[in-house]
Amino acid sequence: MKAIVNVNRDWAIGRENDLLVYIPADMKYFRTVTKGKTVVMGRKTLESFPGKKPLKGRINIVLTRDLSRIPEESKAAADAVIDGSTAEGVAETVRLMKERHSDAFPQSAGEKSSDTPETILVIIAASVENLVLLCREAGAAGKDVYVIGGASIYKKLLPYTDICLVTVNDYLPPADAPADSWFPNLDEDPQWERTETGEMQEHDGIHFCFCTYKRVEE
Numbered sequence: 001m002k003a004i005v006n007v008n009r010d011w012a013i014g015r016e017n018d019l020l021v022y023i024p025a026d027m028k029y030f031r032t033v034t035k036g037k038t039v040v041m042g043r044k045t046l047e048s049f050p051g052k053k054p055l056k057g058r059i060n061i062v063l064t065r066d067l068s069r070i071p072e073e074s075k076a077a078a079d080a081v082i083d084g085s086t087a088e089g090v091a092e093t094v095r096l097m098k099e100r101h102s103d104a105f106p107q108s109a110g111e112k113s114s115d116t117p118e119t120i121l122v123i124i125a126a127s128v129e130n131l132v133l134l135c136r137e138a139g140a141a142g143k144d145v146y147v148i149g150g151a152s153i154y155k156k157l158l159p160y161t162d163i164c165l166v167t168v169n170d171y172l173p174p175a176d177a178p179a180d181s182w183f184p185n186l187d188e189d190p191q192w193e194r195t196e197t198g199e200m201q202e203h204d205g206i207h208f209c210f211c212t213y214k215r216v217e218e
């Protein structure tokens with residue numbers, strides 16, 4: 001799977017369940033990369049979205065230790081809600097992941113290829129391991145899974161991640177409102193290398209660039 005994240009130079013990503021910065025070009029990049037794909041997030045990140053709604057046109061997989069903590073607004077906004085902690089839910093999620101990621105799973109001749117635009121909410125209780133198994137069962141479609149935060153989920157899924165799309169910005173939070181969430185520092189991790197550094201851009205005095213980190217091959 002892949003991760004997509006916006007960090008500052010200290011690898012800070014948020015404060016009080018909100019982003020540190022909103023950069024329109026980065027939001028657009030995020031939408032373009034993840035549209036039609038599967039995104040994985042923690043319950044707190046789901047709650048941080050506008051109206052607590054899952055992301056449109058994507059399979060949203062949300063990790064929680066308690067299904068009842070998922071806000072009703074999130075369920076109401078989804079076209080389908082699947083309980084990924086049951087065997088049926090896992091099978092349905094795998095089917096949808098394969099169907100959505102039709103490049104990896106070409107449809108047979110005459111069969112309508114699926115780029116279904118609905119918003120699907122899959123809720124998984126208490127287990128990163130179940131999520132990883134589910135992605136493995138979805139085979140190549142598991143490669144089109146984007147981990148989208150927050151801090152706890154990035155950290156737990158990093159061992160299963162091989163590409164990180166990292167938008168690096170130079171925003172420094174004020175001393176009286178410091179960051180409280182971080183992405184693991186990949187510059188200090190010998191298992192990771194930066195393979196691409198995009199052109200420096202600027203928004204509202206904040207400089208940023210789109211970078212790619214890849215897991216170093218053994």
Ligand SMILES: NC(=O)c1ccc[n+]([C@@H]2O[C@H](COP(=O)([O-])OP(=O)(O)OC[C@H]3O[C@@H](n4cnc5c(N)ncnc54)[C@H](OP(=O)(O)O)[C@@H]3O)[C@@H](O)[C@H]2O)c1
Nearest residue numbers: 006014017018019042044045064065126127149150151152
């Ligand atoms: N800069 C960026 O690109 C970016 C992207 C996304 C998020 N963020 C920021 O990250 C911050 C949120 O991060 P966070 O770490 O506080 O929250 P989080 O990772 O979004 O969600 C944490 C929740 O995930 C569930 N969870 C965690 N580990 C689990 C496991 N092993 N099994 C089942 N469920 C598990 C738990 O939900 P329950 O409590 O329901 O059990 C836990 O409370 C916010 O500030 C947000 O804005 C930044």
